[in-house]
Amino acid sequence: xSNEDCLCMNLxxxxxxxxxxxxxxxxxxxxxxxxxxxxxxxxTLDAPTVKALxxxxxxxxxxxxxxxxxxEKQELVFMQAGSxxxxxxxxLTPAGRQAVRKAAPLWQSIQDGLLDRxxxxxxxxxxxxxQELTSAVVRA
Amino acid sequence: xSNEDCLCMNLxxxxxxxxxxxxxxxxxxxxxxxxxxxxxxxxTLDAPTVKALxxxxxxxxxxxxxxxxxxEKQELVFMQAGSxxxxxxxxLTPAGRQAVRKAAPLWQSIQDGLLDRxxxxxxxxxxxxxQELTSAVVRA
DNA sequence: GCAAGATGTGGGTATATACACATAAATAAA
DNA sequence: TTTATTTATGTGTATATACCCACATCTTGC
Numbered sequence: 001x002s003n004e005d006c007l008c009m010n011l012x013x014x015x016x017x018x019x020x021x022x023x024x025x026x027x028x029x030x031x032x033x034x035x036x037x038x039x040x041x042x043x044t045l046d047a048p049t050v051k052a053l054x055x056x057x058x059x060x061x062x063x064x065x066x067x068x069x070x071x072e073k074q075e076l077v078f079m080q081a082g083s084x085x086x087x088x089x090x091x092l093t094p095a096g097r098q099a100v101r102k103a104a105p106l107w108q109s110i111q112d113g114l115l116d117r118x119x120x121x122x123x124x125x126x127x128x129x130x131q132e133l134t135s136a137v138v139r140a
Numbered sequence: 141x142s143n144e145d146c147l148c149m150n151l152x153x154x155x156x157x158x159x160x161x162x163x164x165x166x167x168x169x170x171x172x173x174x175x176x177x178x179x180x181x182x183x184t185l186d187a188p189t190v191k192a193l194x195x196x197x198x199x200x201x202x203x204x205x206x207x208x209x210x211x212e213k214q215e216l217v218f219m220q221a222g223s224x225x226x227x228x229x230x231x232l233t234p235a236g237r238q239a240v241r242k243a244a245p246l247w248q249s250i251q252d253g254l255l256d257r258x259x260x261x262x263x264x265x266x267x268x269x270x271q272e273l274t275s276a277v278v279r280a
Numbered sequence: 281g282c283a284a285g286a287t288g289t290g291g292g293t294a295t296a297t298a299c300a301c302a303t304a305a306a307t308a309a310a
Numbered sequence: 311t312t313t314a315t316t317t318a319t320g321t322g323t324a325t326a327t328a329c330c331c332a333c334a335t336c337t338t339g340c
Contacts, residue, residue, distance in 0.1 A: 001180055001244050003197075007254055007266075008155075008162040009177045013198050014270040015148070015155035016297080021277040022148040023298095034326070037149045040141055051288060057143075058153050063327050065290065070325065086288040086335045104141050114147055117276050118269070126147075126269045129262060130154040136257050137161040156327080163328095174296070191318060200298050205320065210295065226305045226318040 007133065025110040029103035031076075036103045038067055039096055042077055047089040049082060071096070147273065165250040169243035171216075176243045178207055179236055182217055187229040189222060211236070 003009055022033035031039065041056050042048060050068065054061040068090060071077045076096035082089040092100070115123055143149055162173035171179065181196050182188060190208065194201040208230060211217045216236035219228040232240070255263055 001247060003177050003180050003184075005251070006173075006177065006247070007251060007263075008158045008173050010267065010270055011151065011155040011158055012174070014274050015151040017198060017274045017277055018148045018151055020298085032325080033146075033148050034152070037143050037146065040143050044143075049288075050290095058157060059326090060328050061289070062291085062329080067326070084288080084336070088289075107141060107146070111145070111147060114273060114276055118272065122269060122272070123147075125265055126273075127150065129258070129266045129269070130150055132258065132262070133254060133266075134154050134157045136254055137157055160328085172295080189318075190320095199296090201319070202299080202321085203297050207296070224306070224318080228319075 011133075022107070022110060025106050026103050029099055029106055030074075031099055031103055033107075034067070035071060035076075036100070036107060038064075038071065039076060039092065039100050039103075042090050042092055042096070043100060047082070047091055049087040049089055051087070053090065151273075162247070162250060165246050166243050169239055169246055170214075171239055171243055173247075174207070175211060175216075176240070176247060178204075178211065179216060179232065179240050179243075182230050182232055183237070183240060187222070187231055189227040189229055191227070193230065 019033055026033055026036055029036075038053070038057070041053050045052060045056060048056070050061055050064050053068070054064040057064065059067075068077060068079065072079060074095075075093055076099055077090050078093055079088045079090050081087070118126070159173055166173055166176055169176075178193070178197070181193050185192060185196060188196070190201055190204050193208070194204040197204065199207075208217060208219065212219060214235075215233055216239055217230050218233055219230050221227070222229040258266070
Protein backbone atom coordinates (compact mmCIF):
# COMPACT_ATOMS: atom_id res chain seq x y z
CA UNK A 1 0.00 0.00 0.00
CA SER A 2 1.27 3.40 -0.89
CA ASN A 3 -0.38 6.57 0.28
CA GLU A 4 0.17 8.21 -3.09
CA ASP A 5 -2.13 5.62 -4.67
CA CYS A 6 -5.02 5.96 -2.26
CA LEU A 7 -7.94 7.62 -4.00
CA CYS A 8 -9.39 8.66 -0.68
CA MET A 9 -6.23 10.35 0.57
CA ASN A 10 -5.55 11.87 -2.84
CA LEU A 11 -8.92 13.56 -2.76
CA UNK A 12 -8.69 14.45 0.89
CA UNK A 13 -5.33 16.10 0.48
CA UNK A 14 -6.35 18.02 -2.63
CA UNK A 15 -9.53 19.21 -0.91
CA UNK A 16 -7.58 20.50 2.07
CA UNK A 17 -5.07 22.33 -0.06
CA UNK A 18 -7.79 23.89 -2.17
CA UNK A 19 -9.70 24.84 0.96
CA UNK A 20 -6.68 26.67 2.35
CA UNK A 21 -6.44 28.71 -0.82
CA UNK A 22 -10.10 29.53 -0.95
CA UNK A 23 -10.06 30.39 2.74
CA UNK A 24 -7.19 32.77 2.17
CA UNK A 25 -8.94 34.34 -0.81
CA UNK A 26 -12.16 34.86 1.13
CA UNK A 27 -10.49 36.05 4.33
CA UNK A 28 -11.06 39.76 3.55
CA UNK A 29 -14.80 39.03 3.60
CA UNK A 30 -14.49 37.45 7.04
CA UNK A 31 -15.72 34.01 6.04
CA UNK A 32 -14.15 30.67 5.16
CA UNK A 33 -14.92 28.76 1.98
CA UNK A 34 -17.04 26.41 4.01
CA UNK A 35 -18.99 29.23 5.61
CA UNK A 36 -19.46 30.99 2.29
CA UNK A 37 -20.86 27.80 0.87
CA UNK A 38 -23.26 27.40 3.76
CA UNK A 39 -24.39 31.02 3.51
CA UNK A 40 -25.11 30.40 -0.15
CA UNK A 41 -27.21 27.36 0.64
CA UNK A 42 -29.18 29.43 3.12
CA UNK A 43 -29.60 32.18 0.56
CA THR A 44 -30.61 29.89 -2.29
CA LEU A 45 -32.98 27.56 -0.52
CA ASP A 46 -36.21 28.89 0.86
CA ALA A 47 -36.03 29.21 4.65
CA PRO A 48 -34.25 25.87 4.88
CA THR A 49 -34.26 23.74 8.00
CA VAL A 50 -31.15 22.15 9.43
CA LYS A 51 -32.12 18.91 7.77
CA ALA A 52 -32.62 20.54 4.37
CA LEU A 53 -29.19 22.13 4.58
CA UNK A 54 -27.64 18.83 5.63
CA UNK A 55 -29.18 17.09 2.64
CA UNK A 56 -28.16 19.83 0.24
CA UNK A 57 -24.57 19.77 1.42
CA UNK A 58 -24.27 16.05 2.07
CA UNK A 59 -23.13 16.61 5.64
CA UNK A 60 -24.39 15.15 8.86
CA UNK A 61 -27.26 17.03 10.51
CA UNK A 62 -25.32 17.51 13.71
CA UNK A 63 -22.45 18.99 11.71
CA UNK A 64 -24.80 21.45 10.10
CA UNK A 65 -26.28 22.42 13.42
CA UNK A 66 -22.85 23.22 14.78
CA UNK A 67 -21.71 25.06 11.67
CA UNK A 68 -24.86 27.15 11.79
CA UNK A 69 -24.20 28.01 15.40
CA UNK A 70 -20.93 29.63 14.40
CA UNK A 71 -22.63 31.77 11.78
CA GLU A 72 -25.38 32.58 14.25
CA LYS A 73 -22.85 33.75 16.82
CA GLN A 74 -21.35 36.05 14.20
CA GLU A 75 -24.85 37.22 13.38
CA LEU A 76 -24.65 36.22 9.73
CA VAL A 77 -27.70 33.97 10.01
CA PHE A 78 -30.61 33.74 12.40
CA MET A 79 -32.93 30.87 13.20
CA GLN A 80 -36.60 30.79 14.07
CA ALA A 81 -39.07 28.03 14.73
CA GLY A 82 -40.89 26.80 11.63
CA SER A 83 -44.53 25.86 11.31
CA UNK A 84 -43.42 22.41 12.38
CA UNK A 85 -42.28 23.18 15.91
CA UNK A 86 -39.54 20.58 15.74
CA UNK A 87 -37.74 22.43 12.99
CA UNK A 88 -35.71 25.59 12.97
CA UNK A 89 -35.68 27.67 9.80
CA UNK A 90 -32.52 29.52 8.86
CA UNK A 91 -32.21 32.86 7.07
CA LEU A 92 -29.51 35.41 6.36
CA THR A 93 -29.23 38.56 8.43
CA PRO A 94 -28.39 41.83 6.67
CA ALA A 95 -24.78 41.28 7.76
CA GLY A 96 -24.98 37.80 6.27
CA ARG A 97 -26.17 39.16 2.94
CA GLN A 98 -23.42 41.75 3.09
CA ALA A 99 -20.78 39.06 3.75
CA VAL A 100 -22.02 37.11 0.74
CA ARG A 101 -21.86 40.19 -1.45
CA LYS A 102 -18.35 40.91 -0.28
CA ALA A 103 -17.14 37.33 -0.66
CA ALA A 104 -18.73 36.60 -4.04
CA PRO A 105 -16.21 38.46 -6.23
CA LEU A 106 -13.31 37.05 -4.19
CA TRP A 107 -14.66 33.58 -4.76
CA GLN A 108 -15.22 34.31 -8.44
CA SER A 109 -11.65 35.45 -8.81
CA ILE A 110 -9.95 32.36 -7.42
CA GLN A 111 -12.50 30.10 -9.07
CA ASP A 112 -11.94 31.70 -12.46
CA GLY A 113 -8.18 31.41 -12.07
CA LEU A 114 -8.52 27.69 -11.59
CA LEU A 115 -11.08 27.30 -14.36
CA ASP A 116 -8.81 29.10 -16.79
CA ARG A 117 -6.01 26.80 -15.87
CA UNK A 118 -8.13 23.71 -16.29
CA UNK A 119 -10.12 24.65 -19.32
CA UNK A 120 -13.68 23.56 -20.02
CA UNK A 121 -12.81 20.06 -21.05
CA UNK A 122 -10.86 19.12 -17.98
CA UNK A 123 -13.34 20.88 -15.74
CA UNK A 124 -16.04 18.63 -17.16
CA UNK A 125 -13.76 15.63 -16.73
CA UNK A 126 -13.22 16.51 -13.09
CA UNK A 127 -16.92 16.89 -12.42
CA UNK A 128 -17.64 13.58 -14.07
CA UNK A 129 -14.90 11.79 -12.16
CA UNK A 130 -16.03 13.13 -8.80
CA GLN A 131 -19.59 12.14 -9.53
CA GLU A 132 -18.49 8.68 -10.57
CA LEU A 133 -16.49 8.24 -7.38
CA THR A 134 -19.23 9.45 -5.08
CA SER A 135 -22.04 7.62 -6.81
CA ALA A 136 -19.94 4.48 -6.53
CA VAL A 137 -20.06 4.97 -2.84
CA VAL A 138 -23.43 6.36 -1.82
CA ARG A 139 -24.81 4.87 1.30
CA ALA A 140 -28.08 2.96 1.30
CA UNK B 141 -22.47 31.78 -7.37
CA SER B 142 -23.71 28.26 -7.16
CA ASN B 143 -22.33 25.74 -4.74
CA GLU B 144 -22.46 23.02 -7.36
CA ASP B 145 -19.92 24.94 -9.41
CA CYS B 146 -17.38 25.55 -6.68
CA LEU B 147 -14.29 23.46 -7.31
CA CYS B 148 -13.33 23.67 -3.68
CA MET B 149 -16.67 22.44 -2.35
CA ASN B 150 -16.92 19.82 -5.08
CA LEU B 151 -13.63 18.34 -3.96
CA UNK B 152 -14.38 18.78 -0.30
CA UNK B 153 -17.70 17.01 -0.57
CA UNK B 154 -16.30 14.16 -2.63
CA UNK B 155 -13.43 13.72 -0.20
CA UNK B 156 -15.79 13.51 2.75
CA UNK B 157 -18.04 10.98 1.06
CA UNK B 158 -15.11 8.85 0.03
CA UNK B 159 -13.65 9.11 3.52
CA UNK B 160 -16.87 7.81 5.03
CA UNK B 161 -16.74 4.76 2.78
CA UNK B 162 -13.10 4.04 3.44
CA UNK B 163 -13.67 4.52 7.16
CA UNK B 164 -16.49 2.02 7.05
CA UNK B 165 -14.40 -0.45 5.09
CA UNK B 166 -11.48 -0.17 7.51
CA UNK B 167 -13.59 -0.23 10.67
CA UNK B 168 -13.00 -3.95 11.31
CA UNK B 169 -9.29 -3.16 11.63
CA UNK B 170 -10.02 -0.49 14.23
CA UNK B 171 -8.60 2.43 12.25
CA UNK B 172 -9.95 5.21 10.08
CA UNK B 173 -8.72 5.92 6.56
CA UNK B 174 -6.83 8.88 7.90
CA UNK B 175 -5.18 6.84 10.62
CA UNK B 176 -4.31 4.06 8.23
CA UNK B 177 -2.65 6.59 5.99
CA UNK B 178 -0.66 8.02 8.86
CA UNK B 179 0.41 4.56 10.05
CA UNK B 180 1.64 3.88 6.53
CA UNK B 181 3.68 7.06 6.48
CA UNK B 182 5.26 6.02 9.77
CA UNK B 183 5.95 2.56 8.42
CA THR B 184 7.37 3.71 5.10
CA LEU B 185 9.54 6.58 6.26
CA ASP B 186 12.53 5.87 8.45
CA ALA B 187 11.83 6.91 12.03
CA PRO B 188 10.14 10.08 10.84
CA THR B 189 9.77 13.17 12.98
CA VAL B 190 6.55 15.08 13.32
CA LYS B 191 7.82 17.57 10.79
CA ALA B 192 8.73 14.88 8.28
CA LEU B 193 5.25 13.39 8.57
CA UNK B 194 3.67 16.81 8.18
CA UNK B 195 5.64 17.43 5.00
CA UNK B 196 4.87 14.00 3.61
CA UNK B 197 1.16 14.39 4.21
CA UNK B 198 0.86 18.08 3.47
CA UNK B 199 -0.77 18.79 6.82
CA UNK B 200 0.07 21.32 9.47
CA UNK B 201 2.65 20.21 12.04
CA UNK B 202 0.29 20.82 14.92
CA UNK B 203 -2.33 18.67 13.21
CA UNK B 204 0.16 15.85 12.87
CA UNK B 205 1.16 16.13 16.51
CA UNK B 206 -2.44 15.76 17.58
CA UNK B 207 -3.19 12.94 15.16
CA UNK B 208 -0.15 11.09 16.43
CA UNK B 209 -1.30 11.53 19.99
CA UNK B 210 -4.46 9.60 19.19
CA UNK B 211 -2.47 6.71 17.73
CA GLU B 212 -0.10 6.86 20.68
CA LYS B 213 -2.97 6.60 23.14
CA GLN B 214 -4.16 3.51 21.29
CA GLU B 215 -0.59 2.19 21.42
CA LEU B 216 -0.30 1.87 17.67
CA VAL B 217 2.76 4.13 17.54
CA PHE B 218 5.33 5.27 20.07
CA MET B 219 7.58 8.29 20.11
CA GLN B 220 11.09 8.75 21.40
CA ALA B 221 13.54 11.64 21.38
CA GLY B 222 15.83 11.67 18.34
CA SER B 223 19.50 12.52 18.25
CA UNK B 224 18.36 16.11 17.90
CA UNK B 225 16.70 16.61 21.25
CA UNK B 226 14.09 18.91 19.78
CA UNK B 227 12.65 16.17 17.64
CA UNK B 228 10.51 13.16 18.44
CA UNK B 229 10.85 10.13 16.23
CA UNK B 230 7.79 8.02 15.56
CA UNK B 231 7.63 4.26 15.03
CA LEU B 232 4.99 1.56 14.89
CA THR B 233 4.35 -0.67 17.89
CA PRO B 234 3.67 -4.39 17.29
CA ALA B 235 -0.02 -3.55 17.62
CA GLY B 236 0.46 -0.82 15.06
CA ARG B 237 2.05 -3.22 12.58
CA GLN B 238 -0.77 -5.65 13.26
CA ALA B 239 -3.38 -2.97 12.58
CA VAL B 240 -1.71 -2.17 9.27
CA ARG B 241 -1.65 -5.84 8.29
CA LYS B 242 -5.30 -6.18 9.15
CA ALA B 243 -6.34 -2.99 7.38
CA ALA B 244 -4.30 -3.45 4.22
CA PRO B 245 -6.54 -6.01 2.48
CA LEU B 246 -9.65 -4.07 3.49
CA TRP B 247 -8.15 -0.96 1.93
CA GLN B 248 -7.13 -2.91 -1.15
CA SER B 249 -10.62 -4.20 -1.58
CA ILE B 250 -12.43 -0.87 -1.61
CA GLN B 251 -9.62 0.75 -3.57
CA ASP B 252 -9.77 -1.97 -6.24
CA GLY B 253 -13.52 -1.65 -6.48
CA LEU B 254 -13.18 2.03 -7.30
CA LEU B 255 -10.25 1.48 -9.66
CA ASP B 256 -12.22 -1.11 -11.58
CA ARG B 257 -15.06 1.30 -11.91
CA UNK B 258 -12.84 4.10 -13.10
CA UNK B 259 -10.46 2.21 -15.30
CA UNK B 260 -6.82 3.07 -15.86
CA UNK B 261 -7.45 5.98 -18.12
CA UNK B 262 -9.79 7.90 -15.89
CA UNK B 263 -7.70 7.07 -12.88
CA UNK B 264 -4.76 8.75 -14.59
CA UNK B 265 -7.00 11.66 -15.55
CA UNK B 266 -8.04 12.10 -11.95
CA UNK B 267 -4.48 12.06 -10.68
CA UNK B 268 -3.48 14.61 -13.27
CA UNK B 269 -6.41 16.88 -12.48
CA UNK B 270 -5.77 16.81 -8.75
CA GLN B 271 -2.12 17.58 -9.28
CA GLU B 272 -2.99 20.44 -11.59
CA LEU B 273 -5.37 21.91 -9.06
CA THR B 274 -3.00 21.64 -6.14
CA SER B 275 0.05 22.82 -8.01
CA ALA B 276 -1.99 25.83 -9.12
CA VAL B 277 -2.36 26.62 -5.51
CA VAL B 278 0.83 25.76 -3.65
CA ARG B 279 1.80 28.25 -1.04
CA ALA B 280 5.02 30.23 -1.30
C1' DG C 281 -58.41 10.48 21.22
C1' DC C 282 -54.60 7.93 22.63
C1' DA C 283 -50.76 5.00 22.29
C1' DA C 284 -46.96 3.68 19.19
C1' DG C 285 -43.83 4.80 15.88
C1' DA C 286 -41.39 8.21 12.95
C1' DT C 287 -38.85 12.54 12.56
C1' DG C 288 -36.13 16.98 13.61
C1' DT C 289 -32.92 18.73 16.58
C1' DG C 290 -29.54 19.25 20.39
C1' DG C 291 -25.84 17.53 23.35
C1' DG C 292 -21.98 14.42 24.53
C1' DT C 293 -17.87 12.69 22.87
C1' DA C 294 -14.09 11.96 19.74
C1' DT C 295 -11.23 12.96 15.81
C1' DA C 296 -9.34 16.21 12.30
C1' DT C 297 -7.60 20.57 11.00
C1' DA C 298 -5.05 25.01 11.25
C1' DC C 299 -3.36 29.49 12.95
C1' DA C 300 -0.92 32.16 16.45
C1' DC C 301 1.94 31.99 20.18
C1' DA C 302 5.29 29.89 23.54
C1' DT C 303 9.33 27.13 24.58
C1' DA C 304 13.32 24.51 24.20
C1' DA C 305 17.18 23.21 21.59
C1' DA C 306 20.44 23.70 17.80
C1' DT C 307 23.01 26.74 14.89
C1' DA C 308 25.06 31.03 13.39
C1' DA C 309 26.96 35.55 14.43
C1' DA C 310 29.38 38.75 17.32
C1' DT D 311 31.97 32.30 24.28
C1' DT D 312 28.09 34.79 24.57
C1' DT D 313 24.30 36.33 21.98
C1' DA D 314 21.08 36.19 18.28
C1' DT D 315 18.59 33.53 15.10
C1' DT D 316 16.57 29.64 13.28
C1' DT D 317 14.07 25.34 13.97
C1' DA D 318 11.12 21.42 16.05
C1' DT D 319 7.59 20.90 18.85
C1' DG D 320 3.74 21.75 21.94
C1' DT D 321 -0.48 24.58 23.57
C1' DG D 322 -4.45 27.54 23.29
C1' DT D 323 -8.26 28.43 20.66
C1' DA D 324 -11.53 27.88 17.02
C1' DT D 325 -13.86 25.50 13.34
C1' DA D 326 -15.35 21.17 10.99
C1' DT D 327 -16.97 16.58 11.06
C1' DA D 328 -19.61 12.46 12.54
C1' DC D 329 -21.49 8.97 15.60
C1' DC D 330 -24.75 7.82 19.32
C1' DC D 331 -28.31 8.98 22.37
C1' DA D 332 -31.97 11.88 24.47
C1' DC D 333 -35.95 14.69 23.92
C1' DA D 334 -39.65 16.97 21.95
C1' DT D 335 -42.95 16.95 18.35
C1' DC D 336 -45.45 15.21 14.59
C1' DT D 337 -48.04 11.34 12.39
C1' DT D 338 -50.44 6.98 12.16
C1' DG D 339 -53.08 2.98 13.67
C1' DC D 340 -56.47 1.60 16.43
